[in-house]
Amino acid sequence: MNKIIEDLGKIGIVPVIKIDDAKDAKPLANALIKGGLPCAEVTFRTAAAKEAIKIMTSEFPEMLVGAGTVLTCQQVDDALEAGAKFIVSPGLNPEVVKYCISKDVPVVPGCANASDIEIALSLGLDVVKFFPAEPLGGLKMIKALAGPYVNVKFMPTGGINEKNVCDYLAYDKIVCCGGTWMIDSKAIKEGRFDVIEELTRNAVRKMLGIEIAHIGVNAPDNYQEVADEFSKLLMCENDVKPKSIFAGSTVEVMMNNFGTCGHVGYKVNNVERAVRYYQSLGYTFDYENYIGYNDDGSLRVIYFEKEIGGFKVHLVQK
Numbered sequence: 001m002n003k004i005i006e007d008l009g010k011i012g013i014v015p016v017i018k019i020d021d022a023k024d025a026k027p028l029a030n031a032l033i034k035g036g037l038p039c040a041e042v043t044f045r046t047a048a049a050k051e052a053i054k055i056m057t058s059e060f061p062e063m064l065v066g067a068g069t070v071l072t073c074q075q076v077d078d079a080l081e082a083g084a085k086f087i088v089s090p091g092l093n094p095e096v097v098k099y100c101i102s103k104d105v106p107v108v109p110g111c112a113n114a115s116d117i118e119i120a121l122s123l124g125l126d127v128v129k130f131f132p133a134e135p136l137g138g139l140k141m142i143k144a145l146a147g148p149y150v151n152v153k154f155m156p157t158g159g160i161n162e163k164n165v166c167d168y169l170a171y172d173k174i175v176c177c178g179g180t181w182m183i184d185s186k187a188i189k190e191g192r193f194d195v196i197e198e199l200t201r202n203a204v205r206k207m208l209g210i211e212i213a214h215i216g217v218n219a220p221d222n223y224q225e226v227a228d229e230f231s232k233l234l235m236c237e238n239d240v241k242p243k244s245i246f247a248g249s250t251v252e253v254m255m256n257n258f259g260t261c262g263h264v265g266y267k268v269n270n271v272e273r274a275v276r277y278y279q280s281l282g283y284t285f286d287y288e289n290y291i292g293y294n295d296d297g298s299l300r301v302i303y304f305e306k307e308i309g310g311f312k313v314h315l316v317q318k
Contacts, residue, residue: 001126001175002086002106002127004064004066004086004106005086005106005108005127005175007064007280008039008064008086008155008175009175009176009276010276010277010279010280011038011039011064011176011277011280012169012177012207012273012276012277013037013165013176013177013178013179013203013204013207014037014039014040014041014066014155014157014176014177014178014179015032015037015039015040015041015178015182015183015200016040016041016043016068016157016178016179016180016183017040017041017180018042018046018183018185019042019046019048019049019052019188020046020048021048022048022051022052024052024188025042025051025053025055025056026055026056026059027191027193028040028183028193028196029055029056029059029060029063030060030193031193031194031196031197031200032182032196032197032200033060033063034197034200035182035197035198035199035200035201035203035204036200036201036203036204036281037203037204038060038062038063038280038281039063039064039065039066040056040064040065040066041066041068041178042056042065042066042067042068042084043067043068044068044071044075044079045069049067050078050079050082051082053065053067053079053082053083053084054081054082057082057083057084058083064085064086065083065084065085066079066084066085066087066088067079067084067086067087067088068088068089068178069088069090070087070088071089071090071093071096073095073096073099076096076099076100076103076105080103080105084105085105085106086105086106087100087105087106087107087108088107088108088109088110088129088155088157088178089107089108089109089110090110090129090131091109091110091112091116091131092109092110092111092116092119093109094119094123097109097120097123097125098123101123101124107125108125108127108128108129108155109128109129110128110129110130110131111128111129111130111131112130112131112136113145114145114148114149116128117145117149120152121149121152126151126152126153127152127153127154127155127175128152128153128154128155129154129155129156129157129178130142130145130154130155130156130157131157131158132158132159133156133157133159133160133168134158134159134160134164135158135159136158138159138164139168139171142154142156142168142173142174143171143173146173152173153173153174153175154173154174154175155174155175155176155177155178156168156174156177157177157178160177160178160179161179161181162181162202162203165177165179165203165206166206166209169207169269169270169273170269170270181199181203182196182199182200182202183196183199184196204277207269207273207277208269208273208274208277209267209268209269209318210266210267210268210274211266211267212264212265212266212267213249213250213266213267213316214246214249214250214251214252214265215250215251215252215262215263215264215265216244216252216253216254216258216259216262216264216265216311216312217230217251217252217253217262218254218256218258218259218261218262219253219255220254220255220257223245223253223254223255226253227245227246227251227253230248230251231247231248234247234248234250234251236249243255243256252265258312259307259310259311259312260310261309261310261311262310262311262312263311263312263313263314264311264312264314265301265313265314265315265316266313266314266315266316267316267318268315268316268317268318269318271298271299271300271302271316272298272299274315275302275315278304283304283306285302285303285304285305286302286303286304286305287302289303290302290303290312291303294317298317299317300316300317301314301316301317302314302315
């Protein structure tokens with residue numbers, strides 16, 4: 001898999017945007033980055049597309065900006081000239097795919113059936129766009145296609161929203177999902193990019209599903225007393241573990257110091273995808289210590305390397 005596509009996979013959601021006026025490119029890109037999605041597929045559906053890509057890539061070089069709805073080799077040239085880092089098309093045009101390969105730019109063509117996938121494989125591709133995803137049968141259809149094509153992964157787009165994105169991303173054959181639900185065209189026209197930022201942030205929250213699991217309290221000298229106090233406060237029972245006592249499910253009283261001040265656990269929908277997402281933002285994880293796995297070998301719990309405010313922080317599978 002190409003490095004750019006891998007990086008998109010770490011982010012998880014690729015905003016698919018149509019820009020009518022190039023002046024909106026910079027504030028829109030800024031809103032996406034601040035909201036937690038530093039990437040975009042700018043569709044060649046308007047005359048402003050090339051200039052919009054140029055503005056985004058020059059103003060935010062760290063952002064993964066690609067060109068979508070690319071139908072011709074000329075559009076490939078226009079996109080690359082503007083600084084696009086990847087190409088996406090709604091269908092599979094062998095001429096366009098071969099041209100992208102000759103230009104050494106990653107291309108993700110649209111595939112709607114097994115025959116399309118066969119052509120993509122013959123061209124040397126292992127990641128395809130499944131479009132339009134929901135009208136074609138959605139995740140059920142992707143799983144059916146993935147059966148015989150075990151080495152193919154998908155970037156579904158079309159009908160994906162906050163209600164079904166987590167279902168798609170939970171499947172290990174999905175690299176990332178393209179979507180438009182965080183791109184409010186009315187807000188863009190009105191210059192209300194704060195709305196885009198909040199919609200983007202909500203999309204990330206939905207993808208991660210992050211919520212508090214428990215707080216770890218260091219109390220090596222009086223852990224039983226502290227646990228009893230929390231249990232009384234929370235009107236719950238103590239659950240004694242080898243190295244701690246849980247007061248209910250939200251407070252873990254440590255028998256030994258763990259973290260400078262303690263630790264905080266957060267539940268997420270999928271630990272491995274959450275790790276990839278946070279890595280795309282520059283966070284690092286402790287793969288040497290305090291790591292746990294599910295029965296299938298996937299990550300169940302992992303700690304960030306850096307403490308925050310004296311607290312060790314970990315992610316845990318819901």
